[in-house]
Amino acid sequence: MALTIINNVSIKGIAAAVPKETVLNNNEKFSTTTGVYERRIAPSSVCTSDLCEEAANKLISDLNVDKNDIGILVFISQTPDYQIPVTSTILQHKLNLSQSCICFDVPLGCSGYVYGLQIISSLISNGSIKKGLLLVGDTVSKQINPKDQSTEPLFGDAGTATLLEYNTVASPIYFNLGSDGSGFKTIIIPDGGYRNRITESSLESYIIDGLERRKCDLHLEGIDVFNFGVSKVPKIINEFTNHFDIDLDNIDYFVFHQANKFMNDKIYKKLKINNDKVLTSLHKFGNTSSATIPLTIIHNLDNIKKDTNLLFCGFGVGLSWGSCYIKSDEIYCSKLIEI
Amino acid sequence: MELNDFITHFVEQFDETPSVTITGDTDFKNELPEWDSLTAMSVIAMIIDEYDVSLKGEELKNCTTINDIFELVKSKK
Numbered sequence: 001m002a003l004t005i006i007n008n009v010s011i012k013g014i015a016a017a018v019p020k021e022t023v024l025n026n027n028e029k030f031s032t033t034t035g036v037y038e039r040r041i042a043p044s045s046v047c048t049s050d051l052c053e054e055a056a057n058k059l060i061s062d063l064n065v066d067k068n069d070i071g072i073l074v075f076i077s078q079t080p081d082y083q084i085p086v087t088s089t090i091l092q093h094k095l096n097l098s099q100s101c102i103c104f105d106v107p108l109g110c111s112g113y114v115y116g117l118q119i120i121s122s123l124i125s126n127g128s129i130k131k132g133l134l135l136v137g138d139t140v141s142k143q144i145n146p147k148d149q150s151t152e153p154l155f156g157d158a159g160t161a162t163l164l165e166y167n168t169v170a171s172p173i174y175f176n177l178g179s180d181g182s183g184f185k186t187i188i189i190p191d192g193g194y195r196n197r198i199t200e201s202s203l204e205s206y207i208i209d210g211l212e213r214r215k216c217d218l219h220l221e222g223i224d225v226f227n228f229g230v231s232k233v234p235k236i237i238n239e240f241t242n243h244f245d246i247d248l249d250n251i252d253y254f255v256f257h258q259a260n261k262f263m264n265d266k267i268y269k270k271l272k273i274n275n276d277k278v279l280t281s282l283h284k285f286g287n288t289s290s291a292t293i294p295l296t297i298i299h300n301l302d303n304i305k306k307d308t309n310l311l312f313c314g315f316g317v318g319l320s321w322g323s324c325y326i327k328s329d330e331i332y333c334s335k336l337i338e339i
Numbered sequence: 340m341e342l343n344d345f346i347t348h349f350v351e352q353f354d355e356t357p358s359v360t361i362t363g364d365t366d367f368k369n370e371l372p373e374w375d376s377l378t379a380m381s382v383i384a385m386i387i388d389e390y391d392v393s394l395k396g397e398e399l400k401n402c403t404t405i406n407d408i409f410e411l412v413k414s415k416k
Contacts, residue, residue: 029354033377151374209400210375222376223383225398230384231393262380294406 002177003020003243009121010167011326013063015044016160018285019046025153031162035261039156046339048079049087050203051159052135053094053338059161060095062334067095071110071129074100074120076112076136076290079143080105091135102129110178110257110289110316111189113323116212117312118175119165126165126332134162138289143189145217147205151329154220154260156286160294171327182234184317191215225290225316229263230328233315234270237323246325250309253301257314258282258292275304290314297333306329340390340416345409348389352381363406386412 016039031037033101042051052075060067073095088103102123110114113136122134137159146150192200202216213219233256241248254277256264261282268278281296288295293312296303304310308328315321346374349367350358354387356373367374379399386392386408394408402408 013391030377033380220397221379223399226380226383227395229391230387262377262384267383 002163002175004118004122004175005244006121006125006173006175008125008127008166008168008170009173010051010165010170010329011117011162011331012165012329013059013163013332013334014160014294014297015059015062015337016158016291016295017058017337017339018041018053018295019155019159019337026045027153028299030153033260033262034074034154035264035280035282036154036286037283039141039153040158042139045139046139048077048137048139048157048159049075049081049083049091049137049339050136052161052216053091054134054339055159055161055334056091056133058334058337059163063332064072065131065162065163068098069131070097070101070133072120072132073097073134074104074106074116076116076134078107078109079139081105086134089272098223098244100285108115108318108320109138109289110292111314111318111320111322113293114175114312114322115177115315115320117162117173117324118239119176120164120321121173122163127166130166132164134164136160136162136294137291138278140218140287140289143218145205145213145331147176147212149218150211150222151218152221154287156294158285158288158291160291160298162294166331169331174235174240174244174246174325175322176243176324177322178236178320180319183224183228185318186319187217187223187230189216190219224257228319229259229315230266230270232319233313233321235322236315237271237301238320240323240325244325246311248273248311251311252309253309253311254278255293255312256295257316258285258287259316260287294295298336301333303333304328306330342406342409342415345412346405346412348385349382349405349408350379351405352385363404365405366403366409367405368403373415390414390416
């Protein structure tokens, strides 16, 4: 368990961008169970980085940020522009950031936002870097088979930007990150990496458990994801809160990865969380992978007041998970961008 | 744990399938048109809630009849 405390870092602002195109789910049982009623789908010409770029520009403009102060940019996504190079350097160029800016990608999904907060705040914490830009998002619609009824109606697209700053009077941020690679096949695209290179057979459809898939599509083993969510996630949160003596009754907002309503509700029930404090966006945007936590904040809140107690938890593909507790400074929440 | 109780709990996860058609010998994947990934998730959740047992996806895939699931859950208690 990677339990850490990071000092001297504040989250200053969050922005999110989604595609304008809205797709409605037409299976009532699916929507009622998973909680997803509609999703935003990016056209083929729009990549995750484009959505993140829009969000970043809005945040930089709204907060009047001096771009030369941004010393680190991390792009967290499983839908990069290219296999190589990293997308973060492309974004550094498009955003016209300094060439002294550290840029790298982290190809995590559901746990990505919390990992990203930890990574950037760790690097800012000693004061060498003034500001960091965390760009997190996914266009999962490009990875799923449109005929796979277990994934197609679940996922949507979004890109977000979060600004972090060095601040000697910030409250500490508490993190708990972890991994379990034994579950790597739970959420996987089997072909296209170097373990199984793309061949003609990667593009051939097959039916498994009544679901149509190809080896180049996203595979979701629903039962194993569910088991992981309802058994592991409450344990992770309890270990986190016990270790750092965090009282869940004091939390103002819980923002969990928006995976599916049936599973998430079981998690909240196990943790005895007051549902009034739980923020959701699943019904409107579906599962947007790494973007769900910041997108959910933008969907629900106009601004976050100083000393708001926030608990975030992202969990899933890897298997990987991260939770954090933040006693916030004032956090600017930009109006949702639709492009 | 009793098979009849298990079947009752199993049946409760279905909205449209008449309960009389479901027995221990029912091949749930092939004989129940309502069986899909969502019903499977409900059944898994029911087993966790009622019997405090977690079944893996692979284990459920290896079951053919409801009786197979029952025996598997019983063996894990």
